Amino acid sequence: MKRIKRAINNFQRKEVGIKIILVTSASLSILAVFMIIAYIFRESLPAIRTVGFKGLFSFNWKPEPANPPAGSYGMLVPIIGTISATFWAILFGAPLAIGTAVYIDQMAPMAIRSVINRGIEILAGIPSVIIGWFGLTMLVPALRNVTATNGFGIMAAGVVLAVMSLPTITSISVDALRALPPELEEASLAMGATRWQTVSRALLPAARRGVLIAVILGIGRAVGETMAVQMVVGNANQVAWPWELFKPTSTLTSRIISDIGESTGVFRSVVYTEGLVLLIFAMVLILAIRMVSRERKR
Amino acid sequence: MRAKRADRIATVVFWIIGLVSISILLFITGVILWNGLGKAIQPSFIFGRPKGFKAGGGIWPMIVSSFYITGLALFVIMPISILSAIYLAEYAKDGRFTRFVKFCVDSLASMPSIVFGLFGMTVFVILFGWGYSLIAGSLTVALLNLPTVMRSAEESLRSVPVTYREASLSLGASRWKTIRKVVLPSATPGILTGTMLTVGRILGESAALVYTAGLVSRHVPDSLFDSAAPLAGYIWYVQTEAGAPDYRAIVDGSAALLLVMVLVINFGARRIGNYYQKRTLAGEKRV
Amino acid sequence: MYNLDYRLEVEGLTLHYGNFKALENISVKVPNERITAFIGPSGCGKSTLLRCFNRMNDLIDDCKLEGSVFLDGEDINGSGYDVTALRRNVGMVFQKPNPFPKTIYDNIAYGPRLNGKKDKLTLDGIVEESLRKAALWKEVKNKLREPAMRLSGGQQQRLCIARVLAVEPEVILMDEPCSALDPVATQRIEDLLAELKKYYTIIIVTHNMQQAARASDYTAFLMIEDEGEPGCIVEFGETERIFTNPEDERTEKYITGRFG
Helix, strand or coil, X not given: CHHHHHHHHHHHHHHHHHHHHHHHHHHHHHHHHHHHHHHHHHHHXXXXXXXXXXXXXXXXXXXXXXXXXXXXXXXXXXXXXXXXXXHHHHHHHHHHHHHHHHXXXXXCCHHHHHHHHHHHHHHHHCCHHHHHHHHHHHHHHHHHHHHCCCCCCHHHHHXXXXXXXXXXXXXXXXXXXXXXXXXXXXXXXXXXXXXXHHHHHHHHHHCHHHHHHHHHHHHHHHHHCCHHHHHHCECCCCCCCCCCCCCXXXXXXXXXXXXXXXXXXXXXXXXXHHHHHHHXXXXXXXXXXXXXXXXXXX | CHHHHHHHHHHHHHHHHHHHHHHHHHHHHHHHXXXXXXXXXXXXXXXXXXCCCCCCCCCHHHHHHHHHHHHHHHHHHHHHHXXXXXXXXXXXXXXXXXXXXXXXXXXXXXXXXXXXXXXXXXXXXXXXXXXXXXXXXXXXXXXXXXXXXXXXXXXXXXXXXXXXXXXXXXXXXXXXXXXXXXXXXXXXXXXXXXXXXXXXXXXXXXXXXXXXXXXXXXXXXXXXXXXXXXXXXXXXXXXHHCCCCCHHHHHHHHHHHHHHHHXXXXXXXXXXXXXXXXXXXXXXXXX | CCCCCEEEEEEEEEEEXXXXXXXXXXXXXXXXXXXXXXXXXXXXXXXXXXXXCCCHHHHCCCEEEEEEEXXXXXXXXXXXXXXXXXHHHEEEECCCCCCCCCEHHHHHHHHHHHCCCCCHHHHHHHHHHHHHHCCCHHHHCCCCCCEHHHCCHHHHHHHHHHHHHCCCXXXXXXXXXXXXXXXXXXXXXXXXXXXXXXXXXXXXXXXXXXXXXHHCCEEEEEEECCCCCCEEEEEEEEHHHHHHCCCCHHHHHHHCCCCC
16 A cells, blocks of 8 residues: 555546646647737837827828828728628628538538539638739739729729638628538428428527628638739729728738837837738627627527 | 429439539639649759749649648657547547547638647747747648647547457556557558648648748748748749749649649548558458 | 445445536445445536546536545545555546557557566456456457457446556546447456456446346436435445335435436
8 A cells, every 4th residue: 555655646647637727738829829919019009009090090191101100000901801701792792601510511412512612712822912812913913904904902802801701701600500400491491491491480580690700700701811812803992991992002911010010119019900900800809709609699 | 293393493403513523623723724734843943943023934842841741740740649539539538638639620720821820830930939930830730730730640540440459458568558559550551642732731831831831932941930831822922923934834743743742642632541451351251 | 443234335425517516415335345336317426526536526627525535444535645546546448439549469568568567478368357257358369459349338338447457456447438339348348247347346327227237236216306405325225125225205206217
């Protein structure tokens, strides 16, 4: 027995040590989140101080890279650009994605189902520069021919972002549909409902929270997407509302990636402030998801 | 009979939607491969160096940079994410700390990659004075991909049956021994699949890398602190600058090559997943 | 000094899962080198009680214990008691066969390796001896390197018994070890039990009364008065007496099949 007792202490000491290592690793994520928020915030302070909220939230975007304090930095231009592009991305992408999810879950024959499933996964994995390059070389010229504009703008960005949020929304909607109890579908069909009636009146309403989460995540993807948007949105210093489809404009992300390399002083700080706005968007979306999923639990 | 007609129309509509989705993928991959594959398979292009404003540049340093960054990032991600996942799946009790960790992981996962780029530039490139470098880029994408790997590892660990843990513990194994000898080996295929998908994502990442690792590289990086230009970022850079007369061919070729690499890796990941599934199912059936 | 005839003793054990009281005031002495059966209707807490002997209830977060369980006179829930050493001394066979997704050999060698036995010859010896004791050696000696999952259910359960034996325990707990098996496989396990009791103290939980009557020397009958009430021991004694001449009316009702 004594031998056993001595072994105990070694064992327990080792387990405690391991637990400390594990907790430390898990805490690194906390540290990362706080560091990111803290540094982005710190770097945006000069802009918040010198340009001020009034200046930042205006429509006057006229940076002066050579003499930063002389420029105007109305972030509403890229903010509205982001909102406009995201609006069209979801308007195009969400119905297509949810429809694809219903198709995969309900209608597709087994063989096609796995092909489409795989296809959606592959689409999710295509690098954004490649989709951007596709947009720049195929989509923008096509729009140019059809519309007598230069082709860049909200429309091009919306289509590209729709393609990029399609896999996110589809796969999460499929999960939501799959998670429904099979009795639901059987009950509806057994009462003589057609497939479409079952989908539209029983399945989609029952899965609506999951589908809503899918759309929110799709919005997140669209808001944060950088390279593909930068390549097709035009990066012009003018505001474009959602209805101004073919007006070249900027989004938050396209401004950041275009300006970060060359800006100095307060201009550079404004770039970080744009990052801060993106972070706030992301946090709002997370809270939205939390609210939706908490309601579901009730 | 209106219901029946509506049903028929809906069926046709959903078939069209499904086919549109898949054709988008086929169209994009088709165009990229069609335009670029011819260039992408030329040895002088793959193994050559960029020539700035002159035609005929290659992309070898970028390909190597991409793989260096992927390797280094995984080197950082794997231990941290697996240890964190073990904590969350095996040790953590539902409490304030656990919920807070999960909230932070969720937050990290939802931050746009460009924000990681900004952070990496501020901290690794400027504050630490590393400049555009392999290490700055690798650490930045490591942070970016940490939450996804952590989550997939946690999921794989949770899918290991409780009965394995009970068996091991009842034989007198400590908790840690049980995890190391039974739980981790059973979760390995799942963790590997998640890791492969991450490799694909890192290879395709550009926004977080162009201003941390570097935009263009004349030579293969030879130290951690040497600037590196991963292929995806280089594609963006070349199309932006449009310096070389044959820049279009360079972008087409690079895009096709990158697409092929990402596709191969995604298919590989699937194969591991399927192999795993088949193996466990074969085992289960005979019980 | 503790009583050598009773290696395991339970005194006034009460167990809660959160607010639910699963067991109340259990006291029982488990005779050495005999087979003791715990019988009773499902949900009466017999498996929970079994899991108190090797502290498997530790895995459940909100499980609280009062009272004591003594192994060789020492309180196994006492502070500083080494759980891993306890579990090596008190092995367990589960309801569903649960081999590791490893080879047959590695399954058996798992326990010995934990105890630092690495030498191949030693391990080979332990594996063979354990499989022989579990009456599985003849069937698997030519496929030790094959996955254990390929064995039949009955073979897997005997493999799990061999895996326990390889750690050289003194007590073996069996939680309805035959409930997932067909009659032929069950018979083989019962034959094996008769062999094993010569060397080990065995506690078996079963809802199969014939099995308890056939295989055990002592029987404890547990039951709950009503849904949501805690389980308690109604009667404990030699199996033959419990089944032929029960003292308690409820025991008689149960074994003659009138409720439960």
